Amino acid sequence: MRLVITGMGIVSPLGNGVPAFWDALCRGESGIRPLARLDTSGFTYTRGGEVRDIPPAPDLPLPPGTDLATRFMLAAAAEAAAQARLQDVQPPAIGIVLGTNFGGATCAEQLMGFTTGRLPAPDADVLAGYSFQQGADHLARLVRATGPRTVLSLSCSSGTAAIVHAASLIRQGHAQAVLTGGYDALSRFAWAGLSALRTMAKETIRPFDKRRDGTLFSEGAGILVLESLDHALERGATPLAEFLGSGLNNNAFHMTAPDKQGDGMAGAMQAALDEAGLAPDRVDHVNAHGTGTPYNDAIETLAIKTVFGAHAYRMPVTSIKSMTGHLMGAAGAAEAIATVLTIRNGCIPPTINLEVPDPACDLDYVPQTARHHPVRIALSNSAGIGGNNASILLAAYEAEPGQPRPGPAPDHSPLIPKGDAMNQRVVITGIGPVSAIGVGREAFATALTAGKNGFIREPLTATSAESAWTAPIRDFHVEEFLESQKAYLDRSSQFAFAAAALALEDAGLTPSPDMGIILGTAYGSMETMLAFYDGVLEKGPRFAKPFLFPHAYANTAISLLAIEYGLKGFHLCLASGFTAGAAALAEAYAQIRTGRSTVILAGGCDALSPALLQGCRLAGWLANGSDTVPDPHSTGGIIPGEGAAILVIEAREHALARGAIPLAEITDIAWSGCPSDDSCGRPLPDNPPGSGIRQLLGETFGADGALQACAASITRQGGLIPCVRIVSQDPGGSRVMLTLQKPQPGIPE
Template identity: 45%
Template structure:
């Protein structure tokens, strides 16, 4: 089996549109949550979100190409471009048939659909854009990355709701390990902060309504949490076989050493209250990595700031790690970014890589009132220095999809 390493990273996020900006925001405990201003929220229960700012698609891609992509595809291509530059990977010097793209989106081009539905209603069918369907379908982020950079290997858009990023990374890991590809561009993208999706989540009472305190709204594990905060962005990584990376002299950020996936088989939207699926995915990832529980140094939690979700994840961690659970730091990036939905796993994988590289665990902010059912070490409110070799990242999604990856700090090997 081939070893799989991470050689490039790129991000578009509510904390900034470069890895450096994103990481600085995390370690400084900054919140990327603000009032939504892209549309009128006066009638909405929740009026806040993790909005991507200072993103100019026309400046990046030109007016014509930008207009042919929904915002979620724009985010994905921009993050992929960053990641490829970070990896110093030239397609001219690479066998393109062995470069894949595994990038998904949970909701796809919903704003494009809304815009064209309005055109249909107001101006009739003759005025609906012929590019509506190709712009809105969830595989288009992967397709546009492949088209823009000329990759000709396997292309896939996993749709596992909010576990997409980890699913993409994990399945890419499997593809490269098997020898079927040398490189895979992997991650997720989302641009779902729209009038209709905000209304739906609001009516489901699943989003925070702490509208007057946006920066304090996302508070995973805190007793005062009242729901998640919608966010948008993209997190993309370049995965390579160790052999391929070494042959071209690539800088290696980290190694992917384990992946586990499972299904709750329980409910459309609710996590299993005992965290059974989460436990199974974490256990499988450990087994695939050939590790024992005591070898995990940090856990990047899914931790969306919902009551049952945070409780069930805590229960799953306790079930797997036993008495060790209270000693392992657990960090929740969504306390600062909000929930980037299908983009969350990719973004949080980048955060975990940086955490191990820099020896700093980002905090879980807004920890003010302890919840007796959530009683682990959540690195409250302030970043912490720590020596970490191996980290686990959890992602769980609607429908009971669970995906867990395990990353290892890379230390240059001496022949």
């Protein structure tokens, strides 16, 4: 299946709208200046890239206090949707995949400050405003999309990874067109953390220059419309460029230090070339990650030379971060837009501020001035905290001569798995449930059979007079599940580590570098966010604890697991609200079914924290009841729970070859979304079918779908029932469904 880009929109420090953005890039303008809107009092670093003209609010009712990042994203999406004429597309055919580092960070600041008693009470919608998924929900309402809807968070590779995931959903047939990209806004929380990492430049960004001393961060949003070529031509849309291939992986090395050999970044680029079936010398240009930090630029240069060999010296490479600044979760999407414009206009934007060559960076970086140069095929790179790497390969769209209908372009043939590779059977061979009713398969199964719940009533915070029913995990000791001692792990990461260790043991599997990992979470590392930001509020940003900040990202747990087990394969962190765990299983199924991966650890995790409980209280989500355990069905509220579940998802042939005994087979997945105003913003009063374990575990948020899958996979009373439908639904209306069946003949039982 050929995929094309048919619409683009952007909000950036260089200007809003694609024409203004492209004009500024070609003229070599810088969007870096002293920060004006962000309060930088107490900060050492005070220069960055702010959006100067805040886009007007969209024609859409938004809750009070809607985060600025969401406003950026909606404006960029409106531009992209208009160019692609998405109003002509039926709502079920439209999907949404967004990437972000920090989601609604200013809402998070308000919630954290209120929880610690340092800020006044925020709006009731503050928890929904912080939720990563809320931006996708608002966008679904704007364009009336009812197709798959998800958000992912892979630090600064998020925007590029979103495009990769969008392509996967289209190829699976779950959508015909997807609005995809990334967004982020500057906030005191993010600026304090990024300053604490000491990777910022004193004055300006100088990618690949010998004097480079760091990067500078900025804000904005970049959104593209990706769709199947058949669908685009059928409705008369204009293809702007073609999506050829992609690579996602992890260095499995360190949370903040780069892999000095550049193997991870080289692997992502090579994967994109392999998927497209292209030799390296067919690529005309690389839009580099190019952050301006001393190590990263040299390592990316090395990685490019590893993949392209002598051709690397003939191929122009550029870093638009020299002009835009580092747009965080929006960076990859903005750079994808720049790459499309480079292909269409035959003009490569410059790397400005590159004045003194560095012997370690010895490629052609198009210094200072834009260059007219024909580009047919180009690669765009991204990387981020936690060791994430993402690359996408884009090309000029070319129809076959005289044919309006699609066919393979004359000079490249995308390497999409065919035949048997598109129909790999997918099985579950190990489970690792960590929950309030039991940790590990045996304890979990016993509690399920007995109908035991994990509910207790406890104070909302250590100093609160108010209390609520919750389902916490008690008497939990993570040490027995760790391969090595850890200096710091918050509860969400602890649960994920236990779940992974249990799943691997249950499957009888030893981790290997080619294994992938996909993890979902609704709220990420709220416990660490609270600890970090409380320090900022109490003592000021210069006294922030730098070791905490890398653990405050949504992708903390998955990155730490990749490092722990050396997992360098397919890597994706889904921050898609209550459906995140189920979405992780669904994407693992798709990757294995199409032959792109053989074994993937997949699941979800979330932990209770004072901030999460306060957010639930403010939103009116908590179930009623004083001395008697409430029934969520009758109250319309939830009992907040916590936990994790990771499952070993494996190709049937691989399981057979190693003598594994599968617990279940995944035979089908489905994604859908409802943009109805009535369903957005609060948990549904009636739990969807298949969610009975919530009556025992409470609402486990991003872990829900994976815990459901564990329950369905456990053999009870002589065997798994023939077929189980797992349904996971988010307050915003998005839904992910999986069908699990008893293993079919041919697999030992």
